[in-house]
Structures are given as C-alpha cells and as structure tokens.
Amino acid sequence: MAAVVALDGFGAERGFDVLAEGARQAAAGGIRLRVFGPPGELRLDDVDGVEVVPTEEWISNEEEPAAAVRTRPEASIVRAAHDVSEGNAGALASVGSTGAAMAAATFGIRRLQGVQRPALAAVLPLPGRQVLFLDVGANVEVRAQHLIQFAFLGAAFSEAVLGVASPKVGLLSVGEESGKGTPVVVEAHAALAAAEGIDFVGNVEGVDLPAAVADVVITDGFTGNVALKLMEGTAKVVSGAIRDAARSNLIAAAGGLLMRPALGGIRKEFAPDTTGGAVLLGLRSPTVVGHGSSGPEGIANAVRLAARCIEQHAVERTGDLLRSGHATRGDLARPDGSAERIEA
Amino acid sequence: MAAVVALDGFGAERGFDVLAEGARQAAAGGIRLRVFGPPGELRLDDVDGVEVVPTEEWISNEEEPAAAVRTRPEASIVRAAHDVSEGNAGALASVGSTGAAMAAATFGIRRLQGVQRPALAAVLPLPGRQVLFLDVGANVEVRAQHLIQFAFLGAAFSEAVLGVASPKVGLLSVGEESGKGTPVVVEAHAALAAAEGIDFVGNVEGVDLPAAVADVVITDGFTGNVALKLMEGTAKVVSGAIRDAARSNLIAAAGGLLMRPALGGIRKEFAPDTTGGAVLLGLRSPTVVGHGSSGPEGIANAVRLAARCIEQHAVERTGDLLRSGHATRGDLARPDGSAERIEA
Numbered sequence: 302m303a304a305v306v307a308l309d310g311f312g313a314e315r316g317f318d319v320l321a322e323g324a325r326q327a328a329a330g331g332i333r334l335r336v337f338g339p340p341g342e343l344r345l346d347d348v349d350g351v352e353v354v355p356t357e358e359w360i361s362n363e364e365e366p367a368a369a370v371r372t373r374p375e376a377s378i379v380r381a382a383h384d385v386s387e388g389n390a391g392a393l394a395s396v397g398s399t400g401a402a403m404a405a406a407t408f409g410i411r412r413l414q415g416v417q418r419p420a421l422a423a424v425l426p427l428p429g430r431q432v433l434f435l436d437v438g439a440n441v442e443v444r445a446q447h448l449i450q451f452a453f454l455g456a457a458f459s460e461a462v463l464g465v466a467s468p469k470v471g472l473l474s475v476g477e478e479s480g481k482g483t484p485v486v487v488e489a490h491a492a493l494a495a496a497e498g499i500d501f502v503g504n505v506e507g508v509d510l511p512a513a514v515a516d517v518v519i520t521d522g523f524t525g526n527v528a529l530k531l532m533e534g535t536a537k538v539v540s541g542a543i544r545d546a547a548r549s550n551l552i553a554a555a556g557g558l559l560m561r562p563a564l565g566g567i568r569k570e571f572a573p574d575t576t577g578g579a580v581l582l583g584l585r586s587p588t589v590v591g592h593g594s595s596g597p598e599g600i601a602n603a604v605r606l607a608a609r610c611i612e613q614h615a616v617e618r619t620g621d622l623l624r625s626g627h628a629t630r631g632d633l634a635r636p637d638g639s640a641e642r643i644e645a
Numbered sequence: 646m647a648a649v650v651a652l653d654g655f656g657a658e659r660g661f662d663v664l665a666e667g668a669r670q671a672a673a674g675g676i677r678l679r680v681f682g683p684p685g686e687l688r689l690d691d692v693d694g695v696e697v698v699p700t701e702e703w704i705s706n707e708e709e710p711a712a713a714v715r716t717r718p719e720a721s722i723v724r725a726a727h728d729v730s731e732g733n734a735g736a737l738a739s740v741g742s743t744g745a746a747m748a749a750a751t752f753g754i755r756r757l758q759g760v761q762r763p764a765l766a767a768v769l770p771l772p773g774r775q776v777l778f779l780d781v782g783a784n785v786e787v788r789a790q791h792l793i794q795f796a797f798l799g800a801a802f803s804e805a806v807l808g809v810a811s812p813k814v815g816l817l818s819v820g821e822e823s824g825k826g827t828p829v830v831v832e833a834h835a836a837l838a839a840a841e842g843i844d845f846v847g848n849v850e851g852v853d854l855p856a857a858v859a860d861v862v863i864t865d866g867f868t869g870n871v872a873l874k875l876m877e878g879t880a881k882v883v884s885g886a887i888r889d890a891a892r893s894n895l896i897a898a899a900g901g902l903l904m905r906p907a908l909g910g911i912r913k914e915f916a917p918d919t920t921g922g923a924v925l926l927g928l929r930s931p932t933v934v935g936h937g938s939s940g941p942e943g944i945a946n947a948v949r950l951a952a953r954c955i956e957q958h959a960v961e962r963t964g965d966l967l968r969s970g971h972a973t974r975g976d977l978a979r980p981d982g983s984a985e986r987i988e989a
Contacts (some may be wrong), residue, residue: 334813363682363895380693385967394796425720428886429880438819441819441826441827442828449925473871474867474871475867477781479678481866482785483785483786483867484786486867488675503874506871506874506875506878507870507872507873507874507875507876507878508874508875508878508881509878510875510878511875511881511882512878512881512882520871522819523818523819523826523827523830523868524867524868524871526819526851527817527818527819527850527851527868527871527872528851528863528872528875529851530850530852531851531852531854531855531872531876531879532851532875532879533851533852533876534852534853534854534855534856535855535875535876535879535880535883536879536883537855537856538659538772538855539879539880539883539884540883542772542888545772546904547904552903552906553903553904553906555900555903555904556899556900556901556903556904557900557904558900559896559900559903560891560897560900560901560904561899561900562699562896562927565747574969586728616913617889640883
C-alpha cells in the first residue's frame with residue numbers, strides 16, 4: 302500500500318500554485334497525499350492520489366505557535382496533525398511556520414515511549430555525504446539526558462531512513478577533549494562514552510561539522526539552529542563572492558561561463574531544498590518541516606522524505622533502538638514503562 | 646613613540662623560522678617587539694626593533710591552561726603577560742594555546758573597571774565588511790549581564806580600532822523577535838533594547854551573521870566558538886567543492902584557470918590569517934590570540950593588530966564607553982567603583 306502523507310496546504314511563501322505543483326510531483330511518484338487547504342486555490346481535484354481536505358484557516362509565522370495551536374483547532378496544521386493521529390495518514394509534512402508544525406505535532410501526535418523531548422533533525426546540505434544534525438530548534442535549552450536521547454533518536458533515524466549502517470555519533474563542542482564545553486555537554490559526553498548500543502566518536506568542533514567526520518551530530522536547539530542557518534548564510538556569501546569575482550573582469554567572466562555547469566551542481570548540493578527539510582524525531586508518526594521559501598521540488602522532497610520515513614518504518618525502528626540501547630533503560634523510559642502524551 | 650608588543654616566541658605550528666619571519670615583517674613596519682623564546686632558534690639578534698627575552702619553557706595545547714599558567718611562571722606566555730603588566734610592553738600577542746594566552750592575560754593583566762568577564766572577539770573574515778563577533782570562546786556559559794557587557798566592549802573596540810562610527814550591535818539568536826532564544830538571551834535583549842549609549846539593532850539569526858547586518862554581534866562563548874569555526878569549515882568545504890568542480894571536466898578546468906586570479910582574492914578574504922586573530926577585550930592591556938597554523942603574514946598581522954590597539958588607545962576608549970554607557974552604571978561597575986584583579 303502506498304504511503305499516505307498529510308500535507309499542510311498553507312504556508313508556501315511562493316503561493317498555492319507552487320505548493321500544488323510540489324504535491325503533484327510527489328503524487329506522480331506514487332505517494333498518496335491528503336492536503337489541508339483551500340480547494341479553489343490549490344486546484345488539485347484532477348490529480349490521482351491527492352485528496353484536498355477543505356480548510357480555510359491557518360497559522361502564520363507571526364503567531365505564537367503553542368498558543369495558536371491550542372486555540373485554533375480548525376487551522377490547517379492542527380487538522381493535518383489530527384489526521385495523522387487518527388490514522389488517516391502515516392506522516393505529517395508542512396512548509397509553513399516551523400514552530401506551529403512542531404507544536405501541532407507535539408500536542409497532537411503521541412511521543413515514543415520514553416522520549417522526553419522530541420528533537421528537530423536536519424540533513425546537512427553537503428556534497429557527497431549526509432550528516433544528520435539535531436536539535437536544530439525544538440529545544441533551546443537542554444539537560445544532558447536530553448542530549449543522550451537525541452543521540453539515540455538520531456542514530457536510529459540515520460540507520461532506518463538514511464541507510465547508514467552503525468552510524469557514528471558526535472557531540473558538538475568547543476574542543477575535542479572530553480572536558481571541553483558547558484557542564485551539560487561535559488556530562489552528556491561522559492554518559493555517551495559509557496553507553497552501549499551506540500557508536501559515540503566524541504566531541505566534534507564547528508570546523509569539523511561540514512567535513513562530515515560523523516554521521517550524526519547532536520547539540521542543543523539554540524546552537525543547532527544558529528549553526529544550521531549559519532552554514533546556509535556562509536555558503537550564500539561564499540558563492541556570492543564567487544559570482545562577483547566572475548564579474549570582476551573579462552577573463553574571469555569567461556572562466557565563470559565555462560565553469561557554470563559544474564558550479565550549478567554545487568549550488569544544488571548546498572541548497573536546503575535538496576534535502577526536503579527537517580524531521581521532528583521522537584513522535585509515533587514522522588513530521589517533516591520543509592522551507593517556506595521552497596520551490597515545487599523542495600515541497601515534493603519534503604513529502605518524499607515523509608513518505609520514506611513511513612516506508613522505512615523509521616518510527617518502529619527508532620523505538621526498537623531506544624528500547625535496546627542500554628542507556629535508554631536507565632535514563633529514558635519511565636519507571637512504569639508507559640508512554641506519555643502531551644495534552645494541548 | 647612606537648608601540649611595543651610582547652610576543653610569545655613559542656606555539657607557531659610551522660616553527661620558529663615562520664614566527665621569526667612574522668616578527669621581522671611586523672618590525673619592518675615600525676613596531677617594536679619583545680619576543681619571549683629561545684634566541685638560538687629565533688635568530689632575531691640582528692633585527693632592528695626586536696628584542697629577544699631568552700625563555701626556554703612554554704605551555705602546549707595539550708596542557709590544562711589555567712593550571713599550567715598558575716604553576717609555571719617561567720613559561721613564555723606567562724612571562725610575556727607579566728612583561729605587559731610591568732609596563733615594558735603595551736600589548737600581548739600569541740599564536741600558541743588560546744586557552745593559555747587567555748589564562749595568562751586574565752591572571753596577569755588587570756581587568757578594566759567594572760568588567761566581570763573578559764570576552765574573546767574575532768573579526769569575521771568576510772569580503773567587504775568587518776563584523777566583530779564575540780565571545781568566541783572565553784566564557785562557555787554566560788549570564789545576561791555578561792552579554793550586555795560584551796555589547797559595550799564590542800562596540801567600543803569596533804569604534805576605536807576598526808573605525809566604525811556608531812557601530813550597530815546585534816544579539817545572536819534563533820529568531821528576530823525579542824522573545825526568541827534562551828531565557829538568558831531574552832533577558833539580555835530586553836536590557837539592551839532599553840540601554841542608552843549603544844545602537845542595539847535586535848536579534849541576528851545565523852543566516853544573517855555572514856551577511857554583515859550588524860557591525861558587532863554578541864553571543865556566549867560556546868555558540869560563538871562553534872559558529873566561528875563552522876564558518877571556517879563551511880568556507881573550506883565550499884571552496885573545496887569548487888576546486889573539485891574545476892577538475893570535473895576539461896571545460897570546467899579551463900574556466901577554473903581563467904578564474905584563478907579572481908578566486909585567489911576570495912580565498913584571501915575568507916582566510917583567518919587576514920584578520921590577525923582574536924582579541925581578548927575587557928583587560929587594561931590588549932591581548933591578541935592568533936592562529937597556531939599562521940604563516941609569517943598571519944603572525945605579523947597578529948602583532949600589527951596588537952599595535953593598532955595600543956596606537957588607537959583601544960583600552961582607554963573602551964573604558965570611557967563603559968563609564969558613559971548608562972547600562973554600565975547600574976549593571977557593570979562595582980559599588981565602590983574599584984577595579985578588580987584576578988589573582989593567579
């Protein structure tokens with residue numbers, strides 16, 4: 302049976318046409334979609350595998366996410382999350398407000414047993430190798446035990462969805478030595494070094510993050526969000542400088558023309574659209590948060606990533622790893638073994 | 646009278662010859678140097694303006710900085726810092742262990758009145774515009790009042806040494822809104838928005854840091870260290886990808902050859918050597934920490950930056966701004982107005 306993805310029909314900065322085109326592209330690959338938005342604007346009636354669930358309300362970037370999600374049950378992202386928790390769809394995807402998507406998913410979808418804090422994970426847009434980086438914004442402050450959970454959540458996702466066998470997990474810090482970093486980082490380092498069921502490679506410095514020395518790199522949501530956006534900004538400034546250099550004189554301009562096809566490939570590799578967006582890990586159904594500025598391809602990739610999570614049984618395999626990891630027994634599960642649900 | 650800089654003669658990864666050549670280049674520009682290292686290795690006897698103070702002991706990157714500085718008064722960086730506090734030199738420069746240089750300076754040189762935590766500031770290697778970024782590693786954990794001090798220290802340095810009139814100061818966070826970030830960041834935002842004597846432009850996101858939307862950007866030493874090294878790493882990966890692209894086929898290779906002179910300029914602009922290193926702000930004498938991997942030009946630039954701090958009266962002007970800024974009266978100065986000295 303084809304994977305079913307609930308897609309927020311609002312929030313695409315480039316408009317309903319672009320969102321609809323992304324949905325069309327994803328559906329063409331065999332994914333079934335339930336799109337929550339205005340049917341008249343989306344004009345997706347004729348598309349095989351796409352069902353539009355008429356929705357007129359939505360939550361914008363300007364609203365306080367948790368409050369908006371709590372008070373507006375008719376908003377598209379809230380209805381889409383509810384659709385997932387009802388079992389009509391297997392995963393949630395949105396390119397709207399990241400905060401609203403996280404809040405709707407956290408409130409509406411149950412957490413995996415033992416998970417205290419879901420974390421937002423992004424695949425870094427790097428040439429050649431995929432690095433899963435989390436948390437990139439769900440928790441601006443963390444305790445050591447949360448970082449340890451992120452390590453297990455990230456490793457499980459890397460293995461299940463990205464296909465990395467025995468992923469190497471690193472901890473972002475200000476030096477390689479185990480004593481470097483904040484007290485929380487130092488405590489997490491010691492616990493991860495002693496944990497079984499995970500290949501912990503130690504601290505990773507900022508300079509090594511883009512060099513892909515680990516398959517999974519964990520950090521708090523403040524540092525992770527700053528770092529992810531900084532990589533994007535730095536790549537932009539560097540490529541802008543190259544473009545300017547290619548315009549600086551005629552000889553360089555001729556060189557730029559000859560290099561253009563090769564450079565185009567680089568631009569694509571560093572573009573956030575290529576990876577489809579970030580995934581909220583730790584819930585019983587996958588949630589993918591794409592970029593609001595995405596084109597059709599970026600939106601289709603967000604939906605494809607959500608579908609891949611379903612097809613690869615990402616959640617089940619994450620749950621298995623959490624249960625099998627020795628660290629989880631002591632640190633993660635509640636004493637009675639029950640799962641928790643955050644009430645909205 | 647020429648500025649006198651005390652230079653650690655140890656710690657250059659590329660050896661004594663490279664360090665000596667950097668000293669020679671700086672001295673050729675009229676700066677006087679006192680170099681703490683082995684005279685036989687440095688071979689600087691014949692150089693006008695350079696005095697070698699024979700020193701055989703040094704602190705390596707592998708040692709715990711604070712402990713090493715406390716227990717080894719004969720180490721080159723400790724003697725150099727002492728030389729500054731004795732008034733024989735006006736500033737300290739080192740390309741050795743950053744931790745040891747910070748510890749030696751913090752223990753050996755008095756803090757400016759009212760400053761609780763010296764901060765390490767780096768000029769980001771960006772094309773076109775200079776952004777002063779701090780703290781990049783002196784304080785892995787901060788309180789809001791420390792971030793506020795960093796804002797004033799950074800603004801004063803930007804004005805005095807970098808020549809920016811009324812520098813715009815931004816606070817690194819995960820969103821532009823005043824409520825975004827950790828509780829410490831939110832508290833600092835509110836205080837800076839209300840502070841007089843500073844042009845606070847609000848939160849700056851990671852993506853905007855390389856875009857130079859502010860002249861000074863402040864953050865804690867953990868995030869700042871990760872971010873600075875990440876920019877370096879990202880620029881490396883992007884330029885590596887461009888090099889690979891230029892080798893991917895003959896046409897691209899021809900283009901790469903034609904662009905090489907223009908691209909060389911970019912490499913130089915993004916190279917950390919160009920800016921000379923980071924400056925420890927908040928002490929009564931400037932301390933510059935350069936890169937251990939520097940070539941002669943990078944070492945000369947570290948010394949030149951230290952000399953420029955002396956010539957521009959960076960410390961005096963920083964002190965003036967700290968006293969005049971309204972925020973300092975309430976938050977920074979001790980009740981009795983006295984200066985503090987950290988005892989080693």
